[in-house]
Amino acid sequence: MAKKNEKLNYPALIRELAETGPARIYILSGPEDYLRELFLKEIKKLCLTGGEDDFNYHRMDGPSLDMSAFADALDVLPFAAPRTLIEIRGFDVNRCRDAEADRLNAILADVPDYATVVFVQNADYEVDWRLKAAKSIKKHGQAVNFASQDQKQLLPWIRRRFLALGKTIAPDAAMQLIYMSGELMSGLIPEIEKIALSVEADTITADDVARYAHSIPEARVFDMTDCLAAKDYDGAARLLAELTASGEEPVKTVAIIGGQMRRLYAARLAIEEKLGSAYVGEVCGIGYEFIIKKLMAAARGFTLPQLQRAVRLCAETDYAMKSSSAGDSELLKDLFVKLAVGETE
Template identity: 35%
Template sequence: MAKKQEENGFSALKQSLKTGELGRLYIFSGEESYLRMHYLGECKKAIIGDSPFAEFNLFEFDGKSMSPDQLRDAIESYPAMAERKLVIVHDFDLYKMPAAFSEFLPALLADLPEYICLIFHYDVIECKPDKRLKIHQVLSKAGTFVSFEHLDERQLVDWIRRRFRALDRGIDDDTARYLIFLCGTSMTNLITEIEKAAAFCTTGTIKRYHIDTVCTKVLDAVVFDLSDAITERRFDKAIALVNDLLAQKNPEVVIFSTIARHMQRLYAAKLNESARGSEKELLSLLGSASPYYAKRIRSAAHKLPESWLRQSVLLCGQTDAALKSSAADKQKLIELALLEMAAGLERS
């Protein structure tokens, strides 16, 4: 129900921006920082615009250093030569507010002036609503929760094509999905990779080799390459990839956790194949919403023995526990696990 309300909140926000009738109270949160910052900017344009009195009608506070008086004064003072004013509070935890705020804030939020648009923006800290608290009842009644989550694959492909089109470059759907597979679903990160690929491309149409040449792979994509190296009996390449990840300051535990998760997904895809499961069932097993990713996993798993995948998953569990509890050389533990996987594949 909470997710449904947040989805409705996003739709309500877009509709309010379209009609120019923003509400009085919003709570912005979610993993997709690009969308959060974009809609904060849209709210600023809607309320403040290019008014010469912008500095008097736009207040932004850091939740950690904001005082009760600062927030109260910003809300209770009238707009300067304008109908409305905008107050944005970054990273203030409404569900764990200091006593000085809890004494007055719930009542103030329940009866905000008509001229106020107040946005609590959860950026670094996570929004964890607690329905048991009085403040949650106030927020639910007086405000709108808006959760900015990663777009699904279809939406992201359309967005990527629009971004490339704005740079006078074309890209087909399959290549756009390949870009997502390699560079992840973060729109903030993808903007940089899109600009790099567009700058490198001189033909007008983005191809895979443009992406492979200049774009930076996310950890999951590198681990995909690493598992391919093992199954292709290229142990030297697998170790080189681990060394590259370590050189990029990725913690050993994070690297191996990603490897373990990847092996679990390969095993899940193999079991799905053996059971003649559907794509929908596979997506559920993988915890993914990307048909393209599921296709890549299924294709990789098809070539591998089920017994080897099962043993590799068990080995990953043992190594992961050792990494988190042992004082041994963590890089050596990872290398030994990869070596044992490679040897197991030779025996199977």
């Protein structure tokens, strides 16, 4: 199993599939659902001759999975196709316990060589690998975590997507797009199409991206903390207001701010201890040097005690939102004021 912050080497995964053929069991999880679906499509090509209309293709609903029906499907020999393919979507591995987990383990241990079983998890689903059912799937098959791609893979992919639409994109513009709209391809595709349609020039610039791309909440919080570091409190307040107006739930906003404050703390610690940018990237799970540099620049605007206090305030606000009757919006505003004050106590 890949580590949580480890980037997926998708080209290597595809090469392995082409060289060795489909495995008997897969569990596909992780946030990069665009690549997950591409990989599943490649598995289908190798297993089936008639696509999803093939007699040998069985799609089962994970939430209502019947173990007996699952076992019966595995007993059916493939007809005029290389393999039998069983796709199970949305199976709650973490809730599969006791007798059901034992039954699942027995079925997976006996999957025939002519069959391939693929468990497809939702992008936001996190498998608890400590549990028996998850261990069974991993023991008998392959666990593939579709994490976001690193800079080496994602920047060329962005350029190719724009080229397919008759546009080129400047390197700094591509990085600006990743910063604003995130690392996930499924989120970048509509932004690329929107920008290509909106810009008349042949080359997309960073200004074009800033004008037309959608900013994910994490990017707005990053910009907000940049403003706090620069003592631009009006700018920080404006960004928080925009985030609130976008409909983002206060409890999620606090979680994002808390995550950013922890990253700033790690960056500030790295600066003071001379640990370098590689340390920051590893600890914070950031695979983009330009984002690491931006984070470290913002961290210089705070002291270590200020960031320690900020992390504690975020945790306290999160707890208050989940355990008290106080209004979440008011608690978020109160947190912002305390962060803006920047005191250590």
